[in-house]
Amino acid sequence: MAEIDRNAVCVLIPTLNEAETIGDVIDGYNDAGYTNVFVIDGGSDDQTQEIASEHGARVVEQSGSGKGQAVREAFDLIDRPYVLMVDGDGTYRPEDADKMVEPLFSGDAKHVIGNRFADMRPGAMTRLNQVGNRLINWAYRLIHRRDHHDILSGYRAFTLRSAKRLDLQAEGFGIETEIAVECVREGIDTVEVPITYLPRPEGSETNLRPVRDGAVIIVTLYRLAKTNNPFFYFGSVGTLALLSGLAVASFVGYRWIEQGIAHEVLAVVATAGILLGMQLLTLAFLSDMVVSLHRDQRRRIERLEEKVEDDEEDSEWKH
Ligand SMILES: Nc1nc2c(ncn2[C@@H]2O[C@H](COP(=O)(O)OP(=O)(O)OP(=O)(O)O)[C@@H](O)[C@H]2O)c(=O)[nH]1
Numbered sequence: 001m002a003e004i005d006r007n008a009v010c011v012l013i014p015t016l017n018e019a020e021t022i023g024d025v026i027d028g029y030n031d032a033g034y035t036n037v038f039v040i041d042g043g044s045d046d047q048t049q050e051i052a053s054e055h056g057a058r059v060v061e062q063s064g065s066g067k068g069q070a071v072r073e074a075f076d077l078i079d080r081p082y083v084l085m086v087d088g089d090g091t092y093r094p095e096d097a098d099k100m101v102e103p104l105f106s107g108d109a110k111h112v113i114g115n116r117f118a119d120m121r122p123g124a125m126t127r128l129n130q131v132g133n134r135l136i137n138w139a140y141r142l143i144h145r146r147d148h149h150d151i152l153s154g155y156r157a158f159t160l161r162s163a164k165r166l167d168l169q170a171e172g173f174g175i176e177t178e179i180a181v182e183c184v185r186e187g188i189d190t191v192e193v194p195i196t197y198l199p200r201p202e203g204s205e206t207n208l209r210p211v212r213d214g215a216v217i218i219v220t221l222y223r224l225a226k227t228n229n230p231f232f233y234f235g236s237v238g239t240l241a242l243l244s245g246l247a248v249a250s251f252v253g254y255r256w257i258e259q260g261i262a263h264e265v266l267a268v269v270a271t272a273g274i275l276l277g278m279q280l281l282t283l284a285f286l287s288d289m290v291v292s293l294h295r296d297q298r299r300r301i302e303r304l305e306e307k308v309e310d311d312e313e314d315s316e317w318k319h
């Protein structure tokens with residue numbers, strides 16, 4: 001196991017009305033040796049901010065709203081090279097913290113996802129959320145072609161430098177999805193480690209609206225496919241149009257040949273469907289090629305950038 005410098009890690013906790021649990025959560029990380037705790041609060045109307053300060057955390061109130069906006073704002077305020085992000089609701093364990101940051105220190109990854117499905121305690125996740133999570137992870141694997149099983153996990157560890165490279169727009173709970181997808185697009189090495197997921201303690205309330213937030217996440221996954229997997233983005237719609245066109249065309253052909261009945265309007269619809277489908281499929285092939293070439297170039301530029309930055313750090317250190 002690589003040497004872990006817990007002082008170099010900022011524990012980032014986005015909170016909204018977590019007075020019930022936030023004190024224990026902060027104490028837990030302090031006890032585990034992580035003393036730099038940063039709470040970014042969404043304007044809680046309970047005692048969350050006061051309690052967090054009392055327990056020694058740095059507390060900032062976000063300027064906008066939503067977990068996504070809070071996390072994005074926090075990235076600019078963190079002064080440590082490593083970040084361990086965790087919910088303020090006591091559903092993740094500080095005992096798993098070392099396991100989460102270890103791949104960062106060993107150099108195995110720049111982004112770590114805590115996989116809650118590895119040890120999900122009874123009552124930790126409703127049946128609806130479990131089904132929704134599995135569906136979303138399946139769609140992610142299909143579209144973005146990475147073998148991850150819990151992209152919506154709130155337990156994440158990453159280098160600040162890699163996080164700042166991500167182009168994040170999500171305001172609310174779409175943020176985890178966006179992070180996972182952006183890591184693919186930016187070519188950031190990502191690993192999953194098994195963690196324990198506990199039920200929310202009694203008295204603590206969820207901020208999640210499963211159906212609405214789930215729908216936002218699915219739309220986010222598809223929208224982001226445009227740059228990550230354009231073959232899927234254009235190809236899926238193209239295939240659908242082509243198949244519908246062919247189906248209508250078969251019907252028109254069958255009626256004409258077998259029964260001598262002509263369907264002019266349907267014939268036009270079928271032709272339009274087939275043409276649109278073929279064009280979209282051509283576009284899918286072309287844009288896939290463009291994206292692959294673009295990705296190669298980016299890798300090269302990033303390698304250069306990293307080399308320049310490392311050289312600068314070296315020379316600063318010598319002076
Ligand atoms: N700063 C900030 N934090 C938020 C906001 N909404 C939620 N959070 C925090 O983000 C974390 C995750 O939210 P949860 O409500 O636990 O969502 P979840 O873990 O997906 O859902 P549960 O399964 O119910 O726990 C918690 O620590 C919340 O307090 C917000 O608008 N602003």
Ligand SMILES: [Mg+2]
Nearest residue numbers: 087089091154
């Ligand atoms: Mg939670």
